[in-house]
Amino acid sequence: xxxxxxxxxxxxxxxxxxxxxxxxxxxxxxxxxxxxxxxxxxxxxxxxxxxxxxxxxxxxxxxxxxxxxxxxxxxxxxxxxxxxxxxxxxxxxxxxxxxxxxxxxxxxxxx
Amino acid sequence: xxxxxxxxxxxxxxxxxxxxxxxxxxxxxxxxxxxxxxxxxxxxxxxxxxxxxxxxxxxxxxxxxxxxxxxxxxxxxxxxxxxxxxxxxxxxxxxxxxxxxxxxxxxxxxxx
Numbered sequence: 519x520x521x522x523x524x525x526x527x528x529x530x531x532x533x534x535x536x537x538x539x540x541x542x543x544x545x546x547x548x549x550x551x552x553x554x555x556x557x558x559x560x561x562x563x564x565x566x567x568x569x570x571x572x573x574x575x576x577x578x579x580x581x582x583x584x585x586x587x588x589x590x591x592x593x594x595x596x597x598x599x600x601x602x603x604x605x606x607x608x609x610x611x612x613x614x615x616x617x618x619x620x621x622x623x624x625x626x627x628x629x
Numbered sequence: 630x631x632x633x634x635x636x637x638x639x640x641x642x643x644x645x646x647x648x649x650x651x652x653x654x655x656x657x658x659x660x661x662x663x664x665x666x667x668x669x670x671x672x673x674x675x676x677x678x679x680x681x682x683x684x685x686x687x688x689x690x691x692x693x694x695x696x697x698x699x700x701x702x703x704x705x706x707x708x709x710x711x712x713x714x715x716x717x718x719x720x721x722x723x724x725x726x727x728x729x730x731x732x733x734x735x736x737x738x739x740x741x
Contacts, residue, residue, distance in 0.1 A: 551729055551730075553730075559734070560719055560732040560733065560734050560735050561672070561719070561721075561730070561732050562732070563729035563730060563731065566728065566729055606671065606672070608730075616662070616674065616677055616685075616687070617730065618674075619664075619671055619672040620671065621671045622670075622671045624669070
């Protein structure tokens, strides 16, 4: 079946360092979504990418959708302690509203 | 304000008892979902519903049941058949055009 994998599983960075998480799908995706879950909280929708090669920015966060629409990345520039949490990507299954969530990358920022 | 309400936030039950988790949304979203999250793990889909009176099994439906009698409500019952029910349960909804899920704040179920 369709799988969505993320690497790395965990990442510890010093505050101010950059961070990148990668998302890879076993199938071509019509779009990809990214979510952030703070410790003890629930996932919050960040962004959706639709076009091949699309790049979107939200302040220090840069999201990219691969040319083949099978992979995506989230890059955070100059991390802050508020960036702590788990970042999930999610891709849709064909013909349904159902999204398959990636395995997640847990980010820890050391002050 | 629109959103999803899950109740209760914490729930304790004895082994062998059925328990129902509530999920209500006032976002007028068509689709609703239930996910299970274990400590340090990702989200696993239990059930989902695209329209009222219709729902489909997700990846880990065994031991769970749902109903969708109203657009706003999608309760989840954890039955005694679920072998390891202790987990964090998240309800979500989305509009028909897939513009991101909105999650509730979750219910932490502990079975003792």
